[in-house]
Amino acid sequence: MEKSVMRSDCPISCTLDVLGDKWSLLIMRDLLFFNINSFGGFLVSDEKIARNILADRLNDLTERKFIIKEVSPDNKSKFLYYPTEKAIDLVPLLLQLAAWSEKHTSSCRPKSEVAAFRNSKGKAMKELKMRVKML
Numbered sequence: 001m002e003k004s005v006m007r008s009d010c011p012i013s014c015t016l017d018v019l020g021d022k023w024s025l026l027i028m029r030d031l032l033f034f035n036i037n038s039f040g041g042f043l044v045s046d047e048k049i050a051r052n053i054l055a056d057r058l059n060d061l062t063e064r065k066f067i068i069k070e071v072s073p074d075n076k077s078k079f080l081y082y083p084t085e086k087a088i089d090l091v092p093l094l095l096q097l098a099a100w101s102e103k104h105t106s107s108c109r110p111k112s113e114v115a116a117f118r119n120s121k122g123k124a125m126k127e128l129k130m131r132v133k134m135l
Helices: 011-019 022-034 039-043 051-063 091-104 123-133
Strands: 067-071 079-083
Touching: 011 022, 022 039, 022 051, 022 079, 022 091, 039 051, 051 067, 051 079, 079 123
Parallel strands: none
Antiparallel strands: 067 079
16 A cells, blocks of 8 residues: 555554554554654664664655654764654653553553653653753
């Protein structure tokens, strides 16, 4: 299926068309909650994403305006990824997914970095929004 085609006009279906694979959500988790913003950083995530899949998802998230790709100021052959306002709007959704999992899956517990975002007016959200404004 072509990436820009939506299967239906159902909001849940449209969301799944955009972010329906686990890799995109895990990349957004790492970027938003853990401040991981390099290809190498995403690559060493606990879930062990393959290089080709990571490259594809980063390109897709860039095309869909969830992330901005910039050349690293410290290493011109390295790229860094930053969240957009559109990405920050995912924080409540990701928190709800984590809360649901925490409630229904006894082995799953959010890390403290995720818990810091539970208050949308809290320090973590303000810092995240400042990172976007500095771009």
